[in-house]
Amino acid sequence: MRRERDQELWQKIRFGVEIEFVGGVLEEIELLPGWMLSLEERQIDDTGEESGSELKPPPIVWDDREQIRVMLARLRAAGARANWNCGLHVHVSLERWGEEAIPRFIEAAMRYQEALQRLLETGEDRRVFCPPVTPEIRERYLAAPGEASLLRRGRPQSHRCGINLAAWYDIGTAEIRYANGSLDEDEALRAVELCLRFVAAVGEGRSLPREPLELAAELGAPLGGYPKPIAAPRWYRERMWLENALVPVLTPEARRLVPGGEILQLLPAPDGILAVIEDEDGRPSKHLFRLPAAGWELARSLPN
Template sequence: MWPRDIDWRSLRFGVEIEFVGIAPEAVERLDGWSVDPRERMRALDGSYGGGEIKSPPVDWSQRGQIETMMARIETAGASVNWSCGFHVHVGLEPWGVDALPALLDAALTTQTALRELFQTPSHRLIFCPPVTRAQRDAWLAAPCEDALCHVGRPQGHRSGINLAAWYEFGTVELRFANGTLDADRAQRSVELALRWVAAVGRGAALPGEREALVAALEVAAEGYPPPHPEPVWHAREEQLSALMIPILQPQITAEVPDAEILWVRPTPEGLYVKTDSGDRCNHRFWFEPHAQGFRLLRFEKA
């Protein structure tokens, strides 16, 4: 039922803590906390490692679990860098699917202000692109998960305000916060997410300017996880991918019709292209340049 005035402290939420430096399985976890074995971050040398630890659904009175787990993760030798995020899922139990139209409208209005509050750097926006008016209109016309997902590079399927999470978890996920092992900054991020959802749930018309949104939600204007500088080599990789995707996509589609390019990277074996075909079905391709463009050397299922 929407609207409905609910104390933000009573809302159930979960967090996802991303980090580098250690395998997440090495961390002693509280009851109900889990590892997502599919998630890997990138270290400063370009290698993949680290991962993600997820909380069970908790409420504000149980937020101390975040501090405990962050301390354990850091003690085990982990850290956060430019590739890490801190995600907050907020349960929509008090309202159900009835709240989604209002959440979509609030996302369109406030997502820029939220990005500014969370200081989301440009290199992380591929993992949290904006909700679009076309998505809103598509969902209202035919409500389904696909209407709330982006097409194109699969890293960007989930918006910064990820309402597709309703279909998998019964939540809305806020993905803007940068990676952190600082419990105070993490809890401040959780509070902002909870207050935002509660305000939308009671039918508040939220402003789109950062200072006005801070006042309307009665949240801190600063003190959220700061951004970490992107390595120059990663920026160059992203530039290469952006340049090569439209060039290589037709050849890849000819081999695997539903494949979408995740990334393009130079290797001693040639240009390495990793793709996603849905349900985490990945293929790997290698190309070499020649006079007429790029020749496909080989491809395989990952």
């Protein structure tokens, strides 16, 4: 009986899904009413170029899922695909429970996040985009409830946890970021169903198993068939190794140029290292650095 009640609940909860993709002729993609392409959200394709976009529906419920099938088919017809850089982020409404439930969701995140990540097989190269909720985050939130307490310190792409509860203060949702990218309808819908069932169970205060398959079985969610991880090419991994090594070196320069700023990205350029720095409000700026014998030198700042 409990499971039947939960199934009815998860089917009623409003949700959205961010579908990241590369390639495709965007002008050929006919959008259903309310759907949108976030053209500023570009992904990295296999050549290293920015490509594709992020497709999002308006808030929908499970009975509206045919819209997802239609739009994924249109993406494929336009030549789009998912690669190692793409994710499938599911936003599930928390309006039924409200802000007072956030501490319960924090505890649930710490308890079940590893099981969700393993169940969804989050690709190794995507894990930087979905770090764990930590006891430090819990203590910060209990001391000062709000969005800032739920965001991680450090580089911008790691601000939002794999179970991103800061999204409550932005759009009233919990965002689950672990699923790999996919334009396959069945894979995508299985991931959505898992996230809906999980949020419904946590919202109702259920205690769940911590092993992946046991968790899925208790939730009544699919045991498998989720989007598979895709390994990043060697050149991308090498670029990330170099970027991670240079970030601590260039951070003092970045904060001199942009007070409170954090390095989002470092890219090799023909005449130096291109740094993209985000300010405290998330606005990016671009700056070119050179490394002469005496230390780093700002060559010039670039227009966005």
